[in-house]
Amino acid sequence: MAIAVVGALFVLLPLAAMVSRVNWPQFIPLVTSESSLTALGLSLRTAAASTVLCVLFGVPLALVLARGDFPGQRLLRSFVLLPLVLPPVVGGLALLYAFGRQGLLGRSLEIAGIQIAFSTTAVVLAQTFVALPFLVVSLEGALRSAGSRYEAVAATLGARPTTVLRRVTLPLVLPGLASGAVLSFARSLGEFGATLTFAGSLQGVTRTLPLEIYLQRETDADSAVALSLLLVVVAVAVVGLSYRGPGPAGSCSKAALSKGTSGRVAT
Amino acid sequence: MIPAFKVTALLAAGFVAAALSGCTAPAGDGGAGKTLTVFAAASLKTPFTALAEQFEARNPGTTVTLSFAGSADLATQISQGAPADVFASADTRNMAKLSDASLVEGSPRDFATNVLTIAVPPANPASVGSFADLAKPGVRVVTCAAQVPCGAAAKTVEQESGLTLAPVSEESSVTDVLGKVMSGEADAGLVYVTDVKTAGDKVKEFPFAESAKAVNTYPIAAVRTGRNKDLAAAFIATVTGPEGQKLLSAAGFGTP
CATH class of the missing domain: 3.40.190.10 (Periplasmic binding protein-like II)
Known part of the structure; x- marks a missing residue:
């Protein structure tokens, strides 16, 4: 218990220290300055876009990892989860060598008239790269704990695989998917290193809120602290939302949910 | 359950001990020799690394620890109590932040320019x-x-x-x-x-x-809270002296 308190303090103390440094009389003007609002808007838009990409790529990946049985599965999982432990700046370099102008795909893209370097697309790619594992991990965990019994039952009752996926598997893991998506969104919102390395930093195009904070810190500590607090508030709201979702839904309503879905399949 | 808890407690104890020892044994007052901590702008990496080696060779028993980063970062770290003896900034603005707050000794000396x-x-x-x-x-x-x-x-x-x-x-x-x-x-x-x-x-x-x-001027100064005032002054003299200037000009810097 005492250790838990120390652990909690370890996280809370720096945040409290930051809050104590906020210049409250100037807070509203600082966070509503043109550059701040532009950065916040860009952050929200790019994080939303990368969350959509994470769901698009992450759901099939999680299904394959949780339900599939093939050689190299563990290796695939390790690679998919790699961005979790990779320093973001390394991710940025890797993206640069893939999608940059001199990169593996970048040259072909350039010929096709697509320029990724220094564009908002580059920001979304960087965010998706670092956020995808969060969705895959959450969803794979949900899939594994849900088990495949209900799917097997649905199949024996004559449901085709797509129907099973749509009517049984996905509703069953919806809380896991939702919390994974929310975590991906939060991670995208906080993405800094890969964006800085890969996308650059230009107001309204690639300078997201974390990059704006990093830049403001050079000259205007008050503004940097105010923006940091804004980012913390958004992150806390987002993460809070995600953990409230699956919390009660995780154990009690799973049974109810699966009962409901299997009932519907049977009819 | 109990063994797992013991391991956690041990790890936590180890962590706390490591953190404490880190706090109670700051760099700078080793028994055998003295350590001079220099905070320098990132662009000074090449000449200052060479200069630190020369300085160590000339002052046996002295270790020069170099910390390179953006000048604004270094100024912030020093104003928050980082243990620096010397601060070399890539611009006068960040040095002014510290001298205005009386965090450096005397007035800073310009030692290089960059364009x-x-x-x-x-x-x-x-x-x-x-x-x-x-x-x-x-x-x-x-x-x-x-x-x-x-x-x-x-x-x-x-x-x-x-x-x-x-x-x-x-x-x-x-x-x-x-x-x-x-x-x-x-x-x-x-x-x-x-x-x-x-x-x-x-x-x-x-x-x-x-x-x-647009010529950028690089000032250098001893940090008021530094532990080795004499060594700091000697290092600054080396930077502004002929040896330092030779290394700086080899790295592309101009003279102020």
Whole structure:
């Protein structure tokens, strides 16, 4: 218990220290300055876009990892989860060598008239790269704990695989998917290193809120602290939302949910 | 359950012990020799590393610890109590932050200057050859943001020459600008002459006359809270003396 308190303090103390440094009389003007609002808007838009990409790529990946049985599965999982432990700046370099102008795909893209370097697309790619594992991990965990019994039952009752996926598997893991998506969104919102390395930093195009904070810190500590607090508030709201979702839904309503879905399949 | 708890407790105890010992044994007062901690702007890495070696050789038993980062970061760290003996800034603004707060000894001494130059990838894909070429449409220029010294210098040059650049990216540090040029992402970047020296043949340089309108001055000073005042003064004397100046000019710096 005492250790838990120390652990909690370890996280809370720096945040409290930051809050104590906020210049409250100037807070509203600082966070509503043109550059701040532009950065916040860009952050929200790019994080939303990368969350959509994470769901698009992450759901099939999680299904394959949780339900599939093939050689190299563990290796695939390790690679998919790699961005979790990779320093973001390394991710940025890797993206640069893939999608940059001199990169593996970048040259072909350039010929096709697509320029990724220094564009908002580059920001979304960087965010998706670092956020995808969060969705895959959450969803794979949900899939594994849900088990495949209900799917097997649905199949024996004559449901085709797509129907099973749509009517049984996905509703069953919806809380896991939702919390994974929310975590991906939060991670995208906080993405800094890969964006800085890969996308650059230009107001309204690639300078997201974390990059704006990093830049403001050079000259205007008050503004940097105010923006940091804004980012913390958004992150806390987002993460809070995600953990409230699956919390009660995780154990009690799973049974109810699966009962409901299997009932519907049977009819 | 109990063994698992014991392991956790042991780990936690170890962590706390490590943290405590880190706090109670700060660098700077070792029994055998003395440690001089120098906080220097990132652009000073090459000459200061060589200088520190010379200084150690001349003062046996002395260890010089160098910490390189952006000047604003270093100034913030020192004002928050970081254990530095000497601070060498890449601009007068960040040094002024500390001297205004009475955090440095006496008045800082200017020891070097630096000017901007145009760096392009070796193949020079956009055929840049002059400062005016940077304003041509289709040329992807990367500069520093106006909030950092290299960006402020770029803005001054723009204003003085009446040319307006439309950078594709405004980076927070000059090394990021150089990185974008070296990787070929940018067609050209405004960096310091000293950065081009460090980059060697990974970039091509086009010096331009307009750069003389924005000369960055590097000041150095001893930190008031430093533990080794005499060593700090000796190190500053070395930097401003002939030896230091020789190394600085070899790295591309000018004399103030």
